[in-house]
Amino acid sequence: MKPDDLKFLIVDDFSTMRRIVRNLLKELGYNNADEAEDGQIALSKLRSGLFNFVVSDINMPNMNGFELLREIRADEQLKKLPVLLVTAEAKKEDIVLAAQIGANGYIVKPFTKATLEEKLTKIVQKMNGST
Amino acid sequence: MAHTGDTEDLEALFDQISSETLARLDATPAAEIAPAPPAAAAAGGEGEDSPEFYQRVGMLTRQLHDALRELGYHQKVEQAVHSLPDTRQRLDYIARLTGQAAERALSNVEKGQEIQEAVEREGARLSGQWQQLYERKLGVDDFKQVAADTSAFLHRTQEDARATHALLTDIMMAQDFHDLTGQVIQKVVKLAQDFEDELVKLLIESTPPEKRNAAHSEWMNGPVIDASSRDDVVTNQAQVDDLLESLGF
Numbered sequence: 001m002k003p004d005d006l007k008f009l010i011v012d013d014f015s016t017m018r019r020i021v022r023n024l025l026k027e028l029g030y031n032n033a034d035e036a037e038d039g040q041i042a043l044s045k046l047r048s049g050l051f052n053f054v055v056s057d058i059n060m061p062n063m064n065g066f067e068l069l070r071e072i073r074a075d076e077q078l079k080k081l082p083v084l085l086v087t088a089e090a091k092k093e094d095i096v097l098a099a100q101i102g103a104n105g106y107i108v109k110p111f112t113k114a115t116l117e118e119k120l121t122k123i124v125q126k127m128n129g130s131t
Numbered sequence: 132m133a134h135t136g137d138t139e140d141l142e143a144l145f146d147q148i149s150s151e152t153l154a155r156l157d158a159t160p161a162a163e164i165a166p167a168p169p170a171a172a173a174a175g176g177e178g179e180d181s182p183e184f185y186q187r188v189g190m191l192t193r194q195l196h197d198a199l200r201e202l203g204y205h206q207k208v209e210q211a212v213h214s215l216p217d218t219r220q221r222l223d224y225i226a227r228l229t230g231q232a233a234e235r236a237l238s239n240v241e242k243g244q245e246i247q248e249a250v251e252r253e254g255a256r257l258s259g260q261w262q263q264l265y266e267r268k269l270g271v272d273d274f275k276q277v278a279a280d281t282s283a284f285l286h287r288t289q290e291d292a293r294a295t296h297a298l299l300t301d302i303m304m305a306q307d308f309h310d311l312t313g314q315v316i317q318k319v320v321k322l323a324q325d326f327e328d329e330l331v332k333l334l335i336e337s338t339p340p341e342k343r344n345a346a347h348s349e350w351m352n353g354p355v356i357d358a359s360s361r362d363d364v365v366t367n368q369a370q371v372d373d374l375l376e377s378l379g380f
Binding site for chain 1: 141144145146147148149152153156157300303304306307309310311313314
């Protein structure tokens with residue numbers, strides 16, 4: 001899968017962080033990205049079928065990242081979407097919970113461009129391997 | 132995973148559990164994976180600091196003290212006081228993070244300005260040289276030198292552009308403090324609100340009957356009093372202000 005084939009949905013309640021992630025993705029060659037400010041809005045956008053990669057915060061109002069991930073994994077059409085969680089929570093139980101409910105990757109804020117690139121590459125390689 | 136204490140162990144743990152979960156998901160129809168109930172609201176503590184608290188505590192009488200014991204509120208106040216050091220740490224964290232972000236941004240701006248000033252200086256110098264060349268004021272050797280300098284300048288400009296881009300990216304990354312401190316501020320505000328709620332409850336319960344009647348008629352003028360007609364609640368900031376004012380604070 002090439003960078004232009006990936007359509008990202010960036011989910012975060014802070015507009016600053018959405019812009020940072022979006023700009024980093026652009027620098028890494030991923031130009032297709034849209035934004036959602038919480039899990040509910042994200043779910044609605046994802047059901048449009050326009051996205052094939054989710055980068056989501058965890059702590060958000062209305063529907064947090066864990067809830068969004070559960071909804072995605074419980075939805076027949078969305079369940080295989082790769083989800084990368086980006087969060088300020090570095091607690092072990094949160095990381096384990098993220099893995100248990102099916103996150104494809106987990107990044108702790110603050111992070112670097114190199115970390116984001118490494119995680120994305122790893123997930124994309126797995127996506128390519130499974131297609 | 133980045134910036135965790137035991138990053139590699141956690142990363143290995145994450146990868147192992149995640150792989151197992153995703154493999155299981157592939158083999159399981161989505162309908163069998165029930166979404167969990169909504170998670171609890173963001174973590175918040177019991178109570179928070181407030182200047183009114185200290186003033187009020189100083190003015191409370193023995194009657195209030197006894198009343199608190201009877202009502203069991205002393206425990207909540209104790210919990211609120213214990214939450215103060217945590218709040219101070221959170222505010223220290225915000226101050227530190229915003230300070231670091233500002234330093235990082237300013238430092239990168241200064242480096243970027245130096246690069247741009249050098250480019251401008253060299254560009255102006257070469258432009259002057261070329262102007263002299265057009266005016267036939269330079270010899271062959273000078274022309275060769277100007278051509279070599281211009282070539283080097285063009286090469287260096289690419290490096291400078293890359294360096295400036297890296298500085299700009301770093302300035303952008305420094306803005307992540309907004310997200311990190313924003314989450315902490317939300318928690319501190321929640322603590323402050325909880326603390327205020329507890330103080331207002333204390334105040335209502337401990338108000339002498341004669342004052343309570345006078346105050347009561349004022350608090351009840353607001354539009355959002357509970358339908359059950361309880362006289363031990365206020366429901367918005369205006370009513371809190373009215374109550375404090377009616378009690379002479």
